[in-house]
Amino acid sequence: MPASITGTGADCALARHAVPYSAVPGPCPKTREENAYIRLVQECRGIVFPLDAERLRGEWRQRLGFPAEAPLWVEVGCGCGFFAHHLAMTHAHALVLGVELRYKRLHQAARRLPAAANLRIVRYDGLRLAHALGREVDAFFLIYPDPWPRPRDRDRRLYSQLDRFIPHLRGGGSIHLRTDSERVCAAFVRAAELLGGQATAHRLDRTGRADLSAFDCLFAHLGAAAWEATASFAAARLPG
Numbered sequence: 650m651p652a653s654i655t656g657t658g659a660d661c662a663l664a665r666h667a668v669p670y671s672a673v674p675g676p677c678p679k680t681r682e683e684n685a686y687i688r689l690v691q692e693c694r695g696i697v698f699p700l701d702a703e704r705l706r707g708e709w710r711q712r713l714g715f716p717a718e719a720p721l722w723v724e725v726g727c728g729c730g731f732f733a734h735h736l737a738m739t740h741a742h743a744l745v746l747g748v749e750l751r752y753k754r755l756h757q758a759a760r761r762l763p764a765a766a767n768l769r770i771v772r773y774d775g776l777r778l779a780h781a782l783g784r785e786v787d788a789f790f791l792i793y794p795d796p797w798p799r800p801r802d803r804d805r806r807l808y809s810q811l812d813r814f815i816p817h818l819r820g821g822g823s824i825h826l827r828t829d830s831e832r833v834c835a836a837f838v839r840a841a842e843l844l845g846g847q848a849t850a851h852r853l854d855r856t857g858r859a860d861l862s863a864f865d866c867l868f869a870h871l872g873a874a875a876w877e878a879t880a881s882f883a884a885a886r887l888p889g
């Protein structure tokens with residue numbers, strides 16, 4: 650049975666003062682909306698706070714009671730946790746981490762934890778995962794990480810920072826993207842190929858798909874198209 654990891658007092662204090670990364674100085678994104686949820690999130694059992702995440706670095710499977718061969722899948726920007734929860738429920742052998750920054754979303758995602766023993770919701774900045782993950786991930790999922798993209802935000806966006814995820818892939822790992830922007834999808838494919846991956850992309854057909862996220866449902870409701878891409882990185886081609 651995987652061990653339960655919850656926030657320690659020290660981690661809660663860090664969360665309360667919005668200084669979430671023990672090793673990385675710098676401001677934490679914080680909004681008024683998030684503030685109202687800080688206490689609620691602190692009280693949620695099962696959320697992994699930044700200090701615990703950093704302690705688990707490189708040993709997530711081992712420390713949570715999963716065998717070394719169990720897939721470790723990470724959704725970065727999991728929002729309310731719909732997609733990560735589906736992954737966990739349909740793949741009981743995998744360890745699934747949903748990484749999210751915003752307290753309101755964390756609170757929503759944490760409600761799904763009791764139903765899935767192999768799901769952890771982690772409060773962390775998806776662009777600073779080097780402090781929380783070793784080379785131990787089998788797949789990253791970026792599911793509408795940056796909807797309605799604006800060119801001026803490009804350098805701060807998750808999809809344009811693949812070099813931050815690739816070092817955490819163990820042999821044969823992959824990165825999966827879903828996006829409402831064909832341009833973002835093409836940029837992801839280009840970036841993956843430049844970084845030594847092999848990528849495929851296509852327009853998303855939602856018909857009969859059970860693995861839809863909350864934003865999948867939103868875009869379906871709006872009648873908007875979406876694209877998905879997969880980039881695979883063979884062990885021999887992984888940098889470093």
Ligand SMILES: C[S@@+](CC[C@H](N)C(=O)[O-])C[C@H]1O[C@@H](n2cnc3c(N)ncnc32)[C@H](O)[C@@H]1O
Pocket residue numbers: 725726727728729730731732748749750751754773774775776791792793794795796807862863864865
């Ligand atoms: C558009 S939502 C998509 C949520 C979910 N994947 C879905 O498809 O329903 C994007 C989420 O990514 C989160 N996010 C954005 N940048 C992040 C970062 N650097 N680290 C962690 N989460 C991030 C946002 O807070 C937001 O909840």
